Amino acid sequence: xxxxxxxxxxxxxxxxxxxxxxxxxxxxxxxxxxxxxxxxxxxxxxxxxxxxxxxxxxxxxxxxxxxxxxxxxxxxxxxxxxxxxxxxxxxxxxxxxxxxxxxxxxxxxxxxxxxxxxxxxxxxxxxxxxxxxxxxxxxxxxxxxxxxxxxxxxxxxxxxxxxxxxxxxxxxxxxxxxxxxxxxxxxxxxxxxxxxxxxxxxxxxxxxxxxxxxxxxxxxxxxxxxxxxxxxxxxxxxxxxxxxxxxxxxxxxxxxxxxxxxxxxxxxxxxxxxxxxxxxxxxxxxxxxxxxxxxxxxxx
Amino acid sequence: xxxxxxxxxxxxxxxxxxxxxxxxxxxxxxxxxxxxxxxxxxxxxxxxxxxxxxxxxxxxxxxxxxxxxxxxxxxxxxxxxxxxxxxxxxxxxxxxxxxxxxxxxxxxxxxxxxxxxxxxxxxxxxxxxxxxxxxxxxxxxxxxxxxxxxxxxxxxxxxxxxxxxxxxxxxxxxxxxxxxxxxxxxxxxxxxxxxxxxxxxxxxxxxxxxxxxxxxxxxxxxxxxxxxxxxxxxxxxxxxxxxxxxxxxxxxxxxxxxxxxxxxxxxxxxxxxxxxxxxxxxxxxxxxxxxxxxxxxxxx
Numbered sequence: 223x224x225x226x227x228x229x230x231x232x233x234x235x236x237x238x239x240x241x242x243x244x245x246x247x248x249x250x251x252x253x254x255x256x257x258x259x260x261x262x263x264x265x266x267x268x269x270x271x272x273x274x275x276x277x278x279x280x281x282x283x284x285x286x287x288x289x290x291x292x293x294x295x296x297x298x299x300x301x302x303x304x305x306x307x308x309x310x311x312x313x314x315x316x317x318x319x320x321x322x323x324x325x326x327x328x329x330x331x332x333x334x335x336x337x338x339x340x341x342x343x344x345x346x347x348x349x350x351x352x353x354x355x356x357x358x359x360x361x362x363x364x365x366x367x368x369x370x371x372x373x374x375x376x377x378x379x380x381x382x383x384x385x386x387x388x389x390x391x392x393x394x395x396x397x398x399x400x401x402x403x404x405x406x407x408x409x410x411x412x413x414x415x416x417x418x419x420x421x422x423x424x425x426x427x428x429x430x431x432x433x434x435x436x437x438x439x440x441x442x443x444x445x446x447x448x449x450x451x452x453x454x455x456x457x458x459x460x461x462x463x464x465x466x467x468x469x470x471x472x473x474x475x476x477x478x479x480x481x482x483x484x485x486x487x488x489x490x491x492x493x494x495x496x497x498x499x500x501x502x503x504x505x506x507x508x509x510x511x512x513x514x515x516x517x518x519x520x521x522x
Numbered sequence: 523x524x525x526x527x528x529x530x531x532x533x534x535x536x537x538x539x540x541x542x543x544x545x546x547x548x549x550x551x552x553x554x555x556x557x558x559x560x561x562x563x564x565x566x567x568x569x570x571x572x573x574x575x576x577x578x579x580x581x582x583x584x585x586x587x588x589x590x591x592x593x594x595x596x597x598x599x600x601x602x603x604x605x606x607x608x609x610x611x612x613x614x615x616x617x618x619x620x621x622x623x624x625x626x627x628x629x630x631x632x633x634x635x636x637x638x639x640x641x642x643x644x645x646x647x648x649x650x651x652x653x654x655x656x657x658x659x660x661x662x663x664x665x666x667x668x669x670x671x672x673x674x675x676x677x678x679x680x681x682x683x684x685x686x687x688x689x690x691x692x693x694x695x696x697x698x699x700x701x702x703x704x705x706x707x708x709x710x711x712x713x714x715x716x717x718x719x720x721x722x723x724x725x726x727x728x729x730x731x732x733x734x735x736x737x738x739x740x741x742x743x744x745x746x747x748x749x750x751x752x753x754x755x756x757x758x759x760x761x762x763x764x765x766x767x768x769x770x771x772x773x774x775x776x777x778x779x780x781x782x783x784x785x786x787x788x789x790x791x792x793x794x795x796x797x798x799x800x801x802x803x804x805x806x807x808x809x810x811x812x813x814x815x816x817x818x819x820x821x822x
Contacts, residue, residue: 244671245671245674245675245678247674247678248666248670248671248674249666252666295631299627299628299631302624302627304622304623304624304627305624305627322604323604324602324604324605324677325674325677327599327602327604327605327627328599328666328670328673328674330631331595331599331630331631331634331665331670332665332666332670334631334634334635334665335634335660335661335664335665336661336665336666338638338657338661339658339661339662339665342654342657342658342661350650350651350654351650353654354642354650354653354654357638357642357657358639358642360635361635361636361638361639361642362639364635365631365632365634365635365636365639366548366549366552366628366632366636370548370628370631370632371544371545371548373628374545374547374548374625374628375545377624377625378545378547
């Protein structure tokens with residue numbers, strides 16, 4: 223199966239799962255951000271992780287789509303005026319720009335429980351224990367131990383370091399800065415990648431060792447993805463990325479590039495991508511799709 | 523058992539369940555609103571509903587406390603500047619006034635998945651099927667089919683009817699207004715009461731009929747509670763209620779009192795309380811605590 227096919231399947235299922243009933247405004251708002259054109263990386267990683275263990279795609283689709291809904295939730299709230307205050311996302315107006323702040327807050331809230339509801343309603347062939355394991359992973363990743371911990375420290379870091387310009391002056395960055403940035407990336411970005419592959423592996427009945435290897439793979443891929451994102455913030459364009467760029471640099475934000483400089487960012491990115499490939503090879507996880515994703519991140 | 527004892531047990535468990543770990547700011551913010559002094563009506567109703575079926579209080583406490591956490595979540599987000607913009611809640615500053623808007627949004631988000639995580643982690647004696655049933659009830663009540671539907675229409679109603687002064691002019695209110703207000707109260711208020719008693723009854727292994735009767739009981743109690751709240755908004759004081767009052771009237775908001783007038787509000791409240799008592803009697807649900815709660819609502 224090609225990545226384009228998987229993307230199309232995920233898009234169709236998301237459209238099917240995101241029903242619009244009364245009161246339509248809230249369901250439309252939820253669906254708006256979920257259906258924005260995206261790479262669908264997280265659901266594809268979830269599906270691919272399950273496919274490594276021979277799982278039929280239909281058994282993993284509810285969970286894969288739920289993770290994309292959770293991702294959309296984080297985007298809606300991150301874009302709010304009281305957070306990053308972004309007007310554009312994936313080339314379109316952000317949720318609160320279309321539906322207003324109050325509805326955007328509520329749409330994000332609603333997605334947080336709509337997503338696991340989709341898992342419960344549509345995972346007909348999974349047994350209760352497996353569903354509970356997946357829900358437990360979901361709660362851990364979605365909450366204050368997961369993505370929210372990353373977002374909180376991202377906000378705190380802006381207060382600590384503003385403007386942040388470490389790489390202008392040699393060796394200015396501290397061990398503490400490096401640890402803080404790693405914590406933010408681990409939670410804000412890696413936690414959803416980890417959730418995706420772990421749920422796929424759990425549905426596939428992976429062994430403890432296999433689950434650990436895939437978790438390490440997803441963690442590294444998440445960090446690589448975030449480094450690529452930080453690089454693109456300085457080198458890409460609005461047309462390519464669909465969101466306002468250069469904001470991090472302008473605001474003097476703590477990023478991988480502002481902390482370590484562009485050269486080290488690029489070489490660390492390459493190193494992480496190679497480590498990801500090694501994990502796949504060592505475990506005989508043969509996946510063309512994972513390789514395609516790694517190459518896309520590398521080529522940022 | 524007296525209601526004061528139950529309140530104390532719930533308060534102790536909430537304090538125990540609301541851990542504060544790194545990053546402390548978000549966990550402190552979550553705990554702040556959960557621990558504000560409150561009547562703990564919803565968890566007490568959950569416990570009492572389970573006790574009707576002989577359930578040990580320890581088996582229902584995680585679910586009861588989770589429902590109070592969900593309630594706190596709705597308070598944090600309802601109080602935000604982009605929603606009701608309230609500065610005080612239960613006599614203390616609202617969450618965003620203490621922690622800032624960004625953290626308040628995230629604390630609400632975090633509680634939405636922290637609450638069901640508490641159910642999963644601590645309901646040691648419940649089997650997987652029962653836990654999945656409870657989680658399913660939780661997702662339904664917490665999301666766009668539940669409390670959020672009510673909050674959305676509350677916001678929409680303010681746009682439709684502002685200022686709303688129907689009872690100044692005889693027969694001015696329309697069937698449509700009445701239906702809208704009923705929808706708002708059903709979802710914004712009754713849905714959490716229903717969640718509470720339904721979860722208690724499910725844990726107790728209630729029959730279909732018993733579950734339906736308790737659901738009807740909770741729905742009516744929720745409406746009664748909301749009528750009482752609308753009455754108190756015009757007749758009580760900040761010192762008694764711990765929040766800014768008279769705002770609804772000042773804003774010309776659609777409430778039970780503004781729609782039907784004070785006299786009908788009071789008589790409908792009494793009628794609902796009697797209907798609640800009848801449901802308890804007809805089903806031989808003997809509960810001093812439910813009677814105490816009904817009397818308190820009636821005496822608003």
